[in-house]
Amino acid sequence: MRLRRPLIAVAGLAAAALALTACASGTPEESTSASDSAVGTGFPITIEHAFGETVIEAAPERVATWGWGSTEAAISVGVYPVAVAEQSWTVGEGNLLPWVEEAYDAAGVEHPVVINDDEGGATIPYEEFIEAAPDLIVAPYSGLTEEQYDTLSDIAPVVAYPEAPWTTPWDDTISITATALGREAEGEAVLDEIDGYLADEAAKHPEFAGKTFAGIWDGDGLVYVYTGADPRIAILTELGLEVAPSVAELDTSDGGFFYELSYEQLDKLDADFIVNYSNSKEEAEALLTKPETQAIPAVAAGKVAQVYDPVTVSSVSPPTALSFKWEGGMPTLIDSIAGVLAE
Structure with missing residues (x-):
C-alpha cells in the first residue's frame, strides 16, 4: 500500500462514540445524513487545510459536499450527504451521477438536494446551503476561494483542500472525507480495496x-x-x-x-x-x-x-x-x- 501524506490532525478522542441519525428526508427539520453503521468516533477532530484549520466538534448529522469526489467518499464509508454539488456538465441540471444515484437507491436512502453549480464553482449559491442546513461541508477537492470558504464557514464548518484548488490526490480526498466524518478506519478499508485493484491491474x-x-x-x-x-x-x-x-x-x-x-x-x-x-x-x-x-x-x-x-x-x-x-x-x-x- 502507498504511504499517504499526513494531512489530518485529530484533536482528542471522544469518551464514547457519537451516533449519526439515519432518517430519510431533505428538509432541515428531519435529518437525512444517513449512515449504515451509525457511529462516528474520535471527536473533536481538527483538519488542517489551505485556509487554516477546521474543528469538527461532534459527529455530523447533516453533511453537504462541494466539488468532486467527496460525495462518493462519504457514501463509501456509510454516510449519505443531504446536499451535494451539481455536476451539470456531466449529467445535466439537477441530476445525480449514475454511480451516486445507484448508491442511494441501493441503500434505500432518499436522494439528496442537488446544489446548483452551473459555473463550476466560480460562484456558490449560499442560500441553497443555508436551506439545506448542513452541520458540515466537505470540499477537499474543489476550487473554493478564501472568500467562499469564509462565507460558507458562517453556515457550517468547512473542510477545504490541503494545498491548492483541484489538485488534491484521489486517495487524500477519500481519507480527508472519512476522517472528517469520524470514519478513518472505514476510509482506510476503502483505500486498501482500491490499492488492491490498482495493484492487480498493474500486475496484469x-x-x-x-x-x-x-x-x-x-x-x-x-x-x-x-x-x-x-x-x-x-x-x-x-x-x-x-x-x-x-x-x-x-x-x-x-x-x-x-x-x-x-x-x-x-x-x-x-x-x-x-x-x-x-x-x-x-x-x-x-x-x-x-x-x-x-x-x-x-x-x-x-x-x-x-x-x-x-x-x-x-x-x-x-x-x-x-x-x-x-x-x-x-x-x-x-x-x-x-x-x-x-x-
Missing part, C-alpha cells in the same frame, strides 16, 4: 511499466495539457505508467492542474502515448486526423487512448470511491491503454 499489464504519457484536451486553437498534479494523471502512475518529462518541461501553470499549449508547440509534447479526453466520439476521432494535432508525435503515430462523453470522462477525472470499477470508466481506459501499447 507489465507492459505499462516505464511507458510515458500525456493527458490532453483539444481546445479551440490550443491544447490543454494536464500536469502531474492533476489526480486524473496521477492515478495512472499507480499502474506503472510515467508522466512524460515533456509535460513538466512545457508546464506554465505554476503548480496548477493544467496549462495551455499552443498548436505551434505541439511537436514538443513527446510521449509514448497520449490520453485524450473529449466531449464526444466525433471530437475524439477528429483529433486523430486534425492537421494541427498531427504535430504531437504520439498522435501522428496513432498512439492515442481515447476517453469521451461527459459521464465517462468524469468517471476517470479522477476516479472516485464509487467510480473506480464503473465498467465504462477505469476498466475501459485501462483496456484502451493496453490496446494502444500493443499496436
